[in-house]
Amino acid sequence: MNKVDYDRALYYTHRSEWDNLLILMVRTQDQFLSKKIEQFLHAYNFEHDYSVIEKKLYSLLRYIDHANELMEHEPCEIPMFSLS
Numbered sequence: 001m002n003k004v005d006y007d008r009a010l011y012y013t014h015r016s017e018w019d020n021l022l023i024l025m026v027r028t029q030d031q032f033l034s035k036k037i038e039q040f041l042h043a044y045n046f047e048h049d050y051s052v053i054e055k056k057l058y059s060l061l062r063y064i065d066h067a068n069e070l071m072e073h074e075p076c077e078i079p080m081f082s083l084s
Contacts, residue, residue, distance in 0.1 A: 009021065010064050
């Protein structure tokens with residue numbers, strides 16, 4: 001899993017950058033994130049009932065939050081910085 005993907009998904013969703021969110025959906029290695037993005041974008045473009053769009057958006061945001069929490073508890077493989 002790549003934490004940057006979740007940060008990007010959150011940023012693109014917040015800024016309503018649907019084209020970038022679609023590109024992220026295709027490029028991410030996380031299949032669950034890809035599916036959540038796909039479901040949200042499909043609802044956003046084709047659904048007439050706002051409550052369905054809202055439900056899919058909250059589902060995507062909950063998954064991003066869940067994945068970020070999991071990433072905090074995993075040790076980093078690559079250090080963010082080096083003191084040497």
